[in-house]
Amino acid sequence: MFKFDEIEADKLAFRYGTPLYVYRENVIRESYRNLKNAFSDIKTRIHYAVKANSNPWILRILKEEGAWADVVSPGEIYLALHAGFPAEKLLFTQNSVSDEQMKYALDSRVRINVESLSQLKRLKVLAPGTDISIRFNIYIGAGHHSHVITGGPLSKFGIDWESTDQVKKIVSEGNLKVKGIHCHIGSGILDAEMFVRAVKNLLITAKKFPDLEVIDFGGGIGIPYRPDEKPITLKELGQKLTGEYMSFCKDYGKKPELAVEPGRYLVAESGSLLCMVTSINKSRKYTFMGTDTGFNHLIRPAFYGSYHRIEPAVIREGEETTAVITGNLCESGDIFTRTEDGIEPRRFTPIEEGDLLIIHNAGAYGFSMASHYNSFLLPAEILVKGSESRLIRKRETYNRLLDNIPDF
Ligand code: LLP
Numbered sequence: 001m002f003k004f005d006e007i008e009a010d011k012l013a014f015r016y017g018t019p020l021y022v023y024r025e026n027v028i029r030e031s032y033r034n035l036k037n038a039f040s041d042i043k044t045r046i047h048y049a050v051k052a053n054s055n056p057w058i059l060r061i062l063k064e065e066g067a068w069a070d071v072v073s074p075g076e077i078y079l080a081l082h083a084g085f086p087a088e089k090l091l092f093t094q095n096s097v098s099d100e101q102m103k104y105a106l107d108s109r110v111r112i113n114v115e116s117l118s119q120l121k122r123l124k125v126l127a128p129g130t131d132i133s134i135r136f137n138i139y140i141g142a143g144h145h146s147h148v149i150t151g152g153p154l155s156k157f158g159i160d161w162e163s164t165d166q167v168k169k170i171v172s173e174g175n176l177k178v179k180g181i182h183c184h185i186g187s188g189i190l191d192a193e194m195f196v197r198a199v200k201n202l203l204i205t206a207k208k209f210p211d212l213e214v215i216d217f218g219g220g221i222g223i224p225y226r227p228d229e230k231p232i233t234l235k236e237l238g239q240k241l242t243g244e245y246m247s248f249c250k251d252y253g254k255k256p257e258l259a260v261e262p263g264r265y266l267v268a269e270s271g272s273l274l275c276m277v278t279s280i281n282k283s284r285k286y287t288f289m290g291t292d293t294g295f296n297h298l299i300r301p302a303f304y305g306s307y308h309r310i311e312p313a314v315i316r317e318g319e320e321t322t323a324v325i326t327g328n329l330c331e332s333g334d335i336f337t338r339t340e341d342g343i344e345p346r347r348f349t350p351i352e353e354g355d356l357l358i359i360h361n362a363g364a365y366g367f368s369m370a371s372h373y374n375s376f377l378l379p380a381e382i383l384v385k386g387s388e389s390r391l392i393r394k395r396e397t398y399n400r401l402l403d404n405i406p407d408f
């Protein structure tokens with residue numbers, strides 16, 4: 001029987017029900033420390049990108065480790081403050097932000113990472129004299145899917161790095177203080193060289209701003225989802241970036257801190273979606289193993305064609321089977337074993353109805369992208385540490401579906 005730390009999967013399913021998000025606390029702490037160690041030669045801030053998993057219990061673990069946080073909405077500010085992050089350790093990087101949302105950040109004393117000239121002009125009027133950060137589009141983009149590439153001519157994010165003169169003009173009109181600069185090139189990147197290129201461009205821009213406290217090169221560090229993918233070598237990445245940064249500091253005359261903003265790297269591998277096989281159906285081409293979850297709970301395969309390793313909790317004796325693992329929703333795209341081009345069956349040890357399956361690497365962008373589509377309830381979430389487990393989000397009940405609906 002598959003175990004999460006020291007606890008058998010069937011014990012958790014019996015106690016908490018399925019579908020269930022299971023996170024292992026030690027894996028989160030280990031990922032944080034690995035990253036921190038890769039940059040041990042320089043003063044580094046790790047900003048956790050809250051969007052990857054915003055459960056306050058997860059936020060609290062990262063806060064305890066010493067993380068800062070990247071927040072992209074007033075809701076994420078609210079959750080991060082609730083989890084105990086001090087306001088000065090948050091950076092607000094919302095896209096397409098309204099004045100009202102900027103006021104929420106300002107009232108919460110959270111620094112704003114400005115990402116368009118129009119936003120900068122509005123902020124100059126709203127809050128002259130404020131310390132800010134600027135997000136630049138440094139014209140380098142990368143990522144596991146076109147949906148998540150956030151640099152270059154197609155990207156809606158950031159101020160063109162050739163517009164620094166305009167930035168400086170607006171900044172001085174509003175007596176704003178540029179304390180940080182930032183870029184984020186994309187998500188799910190396993191090629192360290194892309195980060196080196198990004199940092200080089202960001203450092204060129206940094207030289208134009210003399211009072212920086214922090215230079216933030218964004219998130220995007222990938223994890224290996226497919227068996228043939230290799231993890232990024234953090235040590236090598238750390239060494240290369242440290243080299244670039246040290247030589248920048250010599251010219252710059254000061255040593256701003258270096259920030260990195262990972263979401264996926266810190267939480268993806270800690271989390272699994274534990275579900276149950278509830279139907280077996282055959283077409284002329286495929287054997288479909290239907291489960292009690294779907295893309296309403298883990299959208300990555302349907303949305304990006306992403307690969308998630310799937311493993312039966314019990315390895316049954318007998319001939320292997322080739323199967324397609326599906327969800328229980330009303331769309332044919334509701335398939336967990338697929339690529340962007342469509343269905344990709346996999347080999348499994350024998351699977352029967354009632355068996356538990358573990359969908360791995362689901363700790364990032366799993367629950368945080370979940371919805372009530374088809375009016376199924378959201379999964380419960382638990383945190384496991386050694387032989388202990390703790391409910392960190394209760395299973396919903398059907399009255400949740402009527403939340404905010406006025407009575408007839
Ligand atoms: N910073 C900014 C400004 C971002 O936009 C993002 C992610 C991050 C940091 C964190 O990126 P990470 O280290 O997690 O790659 N739902 C997609 C990923 C979308 C990422 C959006 N921005 C997925 O499931 O692959």
